[in-house]
Amino acid sequence: MSTMALRNTATLAWRTLVQIKHNPFELFDFSVQPIMFLLLFTYVFGGAIADSPGQYLTYALPGIIVQNMLFATLNTGVGLNTDISKGVFDRLRSLPIARFSPLAGRIVADVIKQAWAIALLLVIGMILGFRIGTGPVEVLVTFVLLLGFAFAVSWMSVLVAMLVSEPEKVQIFGFVLLFPITFASGAFVPVDTMPGWLQAFAKVNPTSIVADAVRGLLTGGPLAGPLTQSLIWAAGFLIVFGPLSVWAFRRRV
Template structure:
């Protein structure tokens, strides 16, 4: 990517972010919704699943962060499809900018929003009683892993956005896919409490693996295996869906 393309991408990413100033509801999915999930899971299920909400929070917070991260990737697809449907991309094409800058700018902006959501959940979790059991390096590694995985998975949402006709269809596809893989996982409960057939799925579910990796980096525990597997899942998603998304983008724009 040339210097001009990088500058174009940064400008369009800023365009997406500055919209929050005029429409604060843009941050709803990245702020209010994560807080609601955190409070509900901690105080509704915490006492039933663990000895206390605080003890459950130690286990569940990394999983809640992962769940929110995956659902937040839908915003990339919804935003892109909305811009295309409203003709924003047609207007941008008339400008002397790199062709893929609008696509790249949207993705970069949403990664920044995801970083905000991860920091918000971790900060609120610490207020509620979560304690980091590792050091600054591990915490930064957890942020990098989570955001890198979110970036890779967001290309799936981009592909769907390029193939369907409305933002609502992006959301429907996302919920149909994301609900099973987030809840049928070890994000919220240990997988050894599940029936054998479901545990077999949860053990290889990337949501479980990423939650275990984040749990190890933030609270302590096994790290190498879950981190390596998470990187492999993320790389696989990127290799498969990024080229398909670019191909679909070229056909549509």
């Protein structure tokens, strides 16, 4: 990517972030909603699933972070589809900027928002009683893993945004796909408590795998297997949906 394209991408990413100042509700999916999920899961289900809400928090917080990360990738697709539908991309194409900078700028901005959401959930979780059992290097790797995985999965959202006509359809598709993936997993409950047929799916579910990797990084549990599998899943999403998204983008814009 040329220096000009990098500057264009940074400028458009900043444009997306600055919009939050004029429309604070854009941060709802990255701030209020994650905290709401964290509180509800900890204090409504914690006592029933574990011996206490605090004990459940240790298990569930990594899963909640992964769930929120996956759902937040929908914002990339919704934002892109909205910009295209409202003619923003048509106006940007009339400017002397790199063709792919609007797409790259949106993705970069949403990755920054993801970092904010991860940090917020960790801070609130620690206030509620979650304790990190590892060190700063593992915490840094956690951020890199989650942001890298979010970047890879966001290309699936981009592809859907390029194929459908309205932002609402991106959300519908995302919820239909993401709800079973996130809840039929080991994000919120141990996989071995599920029926046998569901365990087979949950064990290979990327949500379970990434949640286990985050647990290993933050609390010192098993790490090598889940981390390796998480990287394989991320590479798979990127290899499959990246080229398809670029192809669809070229046809749409």
